[in-house]
Amino acid sequence: xxxxxxxxxxxxxxxxxxxxxxxxxxxxxxxxxxxxxxxxxxxxxxxxxxxxxxxxxxxxxxxxxxxxxxxxxxxxxxxxxxxxxxxxxxxxxxxxxxxxxxxxxxxxxxxxxxxxxxxxxxxxxxxxxxxxxxxxxxxxxxxxxxxxxxxxxxxxxxxxxxxxxxxxxxxxxxxxxxxxxxxxxxxxxxxxxxxxxxxxxxxxxxxxxxxxxxxxxxxxxxxxxxxxxxxxxxxxxxxxxxxxxxxxxxxxxxxxxxxxxxxxxxxxxxxxxxxxxxxxxxxxxxxxxxxxxxxxxxxxxxxxxxxxxxxxxxxxxxxxxxxxxxxxxxxxxxxxxxxxxxxxxxxxxxxxxxxxxxxxxxxxxxxxxxxxxxxxxxxxxx
Ligand SMILES: *Cc1c(COP(=O)(O)O)cnc(C)c1O
Numbered sequence: 570x571x572x573x574x575x576x577x578x579x580x581x582x583x584x585x586x587x588x589x590x591x592x593x594x595x596x597x598x599x600x601x602x603x604x605x606x607x608x609x610x611x612x613x614x615x616x617x618x619x620x621x622x623x624x625x626x627x628x629x630x631x632x633x634x635x636x637x638x639x640x641x642x643x644x645x646x647x648x649x650x651x652x653x654x655x656x657x658x659x660x661x662x663x664x665x666x667x668x669x670x671x672x673x674x675x676x677x678x679x680x681x682x683x684x685x686x687x688x689x690x691x692x693x694x695x696x697x698x699x700x701x702x703x704x705x706x707x708x709x710x711x712x713x714x715x716x717x718x719x720x721x722x723x724x725x726x727x728x729x730x731x732x733x734x735x736x737x738x739x740x741x742x743x744x745x746x747x748x749x750x751x752x753x754x755x756x757x758x759x760x761x762x763x764x765x766x767x768x769x770x771x772x773x774x775x776x777x778x779x780x781x782x783x784x785x786x787x788x789x790x791x792x793x794x795x796x797x798x799x800x801x802x803x804x805x806x807x808x809x810x811x812x813x814x815x816x817x818x819x820x821x822x823x824x825x826x827x828x829x830x831x832x833x834x835x836x837x838x839x840x841x842x843x844x845x846x847x848x849x850x851x852x853x854x855x856x857x858x859x860x861x862x863x864x865x866x867x868x869x870x871x872x873x874x875x876x877x878x879x880x881x882x883x884x885x886x887x888x889x890x891x892x893x894x895x896x897x898x899x900x901x902x903x904x905x906x907x908x909x910x911x912x913x914x915x916x917x918x919x920x921x922x923x924x925x926x927x928x929x930x931x932x933x934x935x936x937x938x939x940x941x942x943x944x945x946x947x948x949x950x951x
Contacts, residue, residue: 570943570946570947571947572879572882572883572943572944572947573879573882573883573884574878574879574882574883579882579883579884580883580884580885580936580939580940580943581883581884581885581933581936581940582884583884583933585886585925585926585928585929585933586925586926586928586929587925588759588760588764588923588924588925588928589759589764590822590928592815593818595818596814596815596818599616599814599815599817599818600811600814600815602814603616603810603811603813603814604811606810608810609809609810609811610807610809610810611635611807611808611809611810611813612807613810614810614813616810616813616814616817617635617807617808617809617810617812617813619813619817620635620808620813620816620817620820621633621634621635621770621813623817623820624755624770624772624816624820625770625772627745627820627823628745628746628747628748628753628772629744629745629747629748630745630747630748630753630772630773630774631773631774631775631776631779632772632773632774632775632776632778632779632782633770633771633772633773634770634771634779634782634783634786635768635769635770635807635808635812635813636768636769636770636771636786636806636807636808637767637768637769637806637807637808638756638757638758638767638768638769639667639734639754639755639756639757639758639761639768639769640667640670640671640674640756640769641671641674641769641786641806642754642755642756642769642770642771643667643668643671643672643708643730643732643754644671644674644675645771645782645785645786645806646730646752646753646754646771646773646778646782647671647672647675647677647706647730648675648781648785649752649771649773649778649779649781649782649785650705650706650728650730650751650752650778651705651728652672652675652677652705652706653675653676653677653705654676654677655676655677655678655703656675656676656677656678656703656704656705656706657677657678657679657680657701657703657704657705658672658675658677658678658679658680658704658705658706658707658708658730659679659680659682659691659696659699659700659704659706659707659708660672660679660680660681660682660691660708660710660732660894661681661682661683661684661689661690661691661692661708661709661710661712661894661912662681662682662683662684662893662894662895662909662911662912662913662915663684663689663712663891663893663894663911663912663915663916663919664710664712664732664891664894665710665734665891666891666894666897666900667734668708668710668732668894669681669894669897669900669903669904670900672708672903673900673903677705678703678903678904679894679900679903679904680699680704680904680905681893681894681895681900681904681906681907681909681912682695682696682698682699682909683695683895683909683910683911683912684909684911684912684915685911686911686914687845687846687848688712688715688717688845688846688847688848689712689845689860689911689912689915689919690709690710690712690715690717690718690848691707691708691709691710691717691722692911693718693721693722693724695909696722696725697725700725700727704725704727705727705728706727706728706729706730707722707725707727707728707729707730708729708730708731708732709722709729709731709732709750710732710734710735711731711732711733711735711736711739711746712735712860713735713845713854713856713857713858713859713860714735714736714737714739714762714854714855714856714857714858715736715739715845715847715848715851715854716736716739716740716741716746716749716847716848716850716851716854717731717848718741718848718849718850719731719741719749719750720749728750728751728752729749729750729751730750730751730752730753730754731746731747731749731750731752731753731754732753732754733746733747733753733754733755734754734755734756734758734761735756735761735762735855735857735858736755736854736855736857737755737761737762737763737823737855737857738762738823738824738827738853738855739851739853739854739855740851740852740853741848741850741851741852742850742852743852747772748772748774751773751775751778752771752772752773752775752778752782753771753772753773754769754770754771755769755770755771755772756768756769757769757770757812757816760923760924761857762823762826762827762855762857762924763816763819763820763823764815764816764819765808765811765812765813765815765816766812766815767812768808768812768816769808770808780792781801784800784801784803785801785802785803785804785806786803786804786805786806786807787803787805787806787807788803788804788805789801789802789803789804790803826928827853827855827856829927829928830855830856830857830924830927830928831853831854831856832931833856833859833926833927833928833929833931833934834856834859834927836931836934837859837922837934837937837938840934840935840938841938842859842861842937842938842941843861843862843864844859844860844861844922845860845861845862845919856924856927857924858921858922858923858924858927859921859922859927860890860919860920860921861919861920861921861922862918862919862920863876863918863919863920864918865918867945867949868944868945868948868949869948869949869950871948873889873917873918873920874889875948876920876944876948877889877920879944879947879948880940880941880944883940883943883944884936884940885926885936885937885940885941886923886926887920887921887922887923888920888921888922888923889920889921890916890919890920890921891915891916892916893909893912893913893915893916894906894909894912895907895908895909895912895913896913896916922937
């Protein structure tokens, strides 16, 4: 069969489910309620508080603070745990660049540690080699919605900030992501499993950390103090009532959406796709993405970029994903950027199936498999 990129018929012409899903009536109603109320900011309205409390409760954490985005959530969590100038924070090589740039924002140095080959999560052994007197925090990332092994990082006795930007609703040994470390950060950016276009939220069980988070996100004010009293240095990083209005109804939809993606990943695995496994101890992944291993040898030696281009022409838009942070030259002034062979190999070989595709039903998902086989056969023939 001729590949679509060579003039053949594409496997699929139909669209994939949109993400975010179409707005619900409840979202429209809440949004209009905020608009008409004139209380658009969190300090005048009630929706941000309502959402923060509901989300925090769903995670099983004691305290939560909603902010403008996930990057800022990480920055605030680090600051609230005492990370500052010339401190070091260990982050995994295979993650979104914000895991490292949030450390830079806090004035500290990101130390990039390699990941384990099976899950691409922070490798506890690599962390052990990089721990030093300046290490003030470790930031495991729940990559693709699969909970990282946070217990294995506890042995180092350093505060842990969970980057849970991709892991809404995930659990490890039955415990929700967000309660595994000292603070955890979620994102509500457009691509995430819950979204308001932008947004972020930090949860913690530590009241002192909460008080600092609250002050930092609210111009240095204190919970009990007045509007023009600023016992701390802080910034206006508050979420708006509009964001909260869009987010509130999504909490109830999350479980079913996660279940849909779980079924999709199970189906694709059964059909032979080499999707990375979840770490041992995972009781629920949010399956934000499916990370697929691409083996050039099985495709006539053709590159990952060639594969993605051919699949996209077949109507299956795949993503190339991250490059290892050890190769992000922009970080060089802030980090030593030692080689991370596993993270670098992942950047060269991992292909992403994004969330919107995972929301499709089995008939649609079968197109991914059909196109993969078609491209594989065509590449191997040449
Ligand atoms: C999305 C994301 C962030 C940053 O969140 P924003 O809301 O986009 O600032 C941080 N870490 C990871 C792993 C992410 O996927």
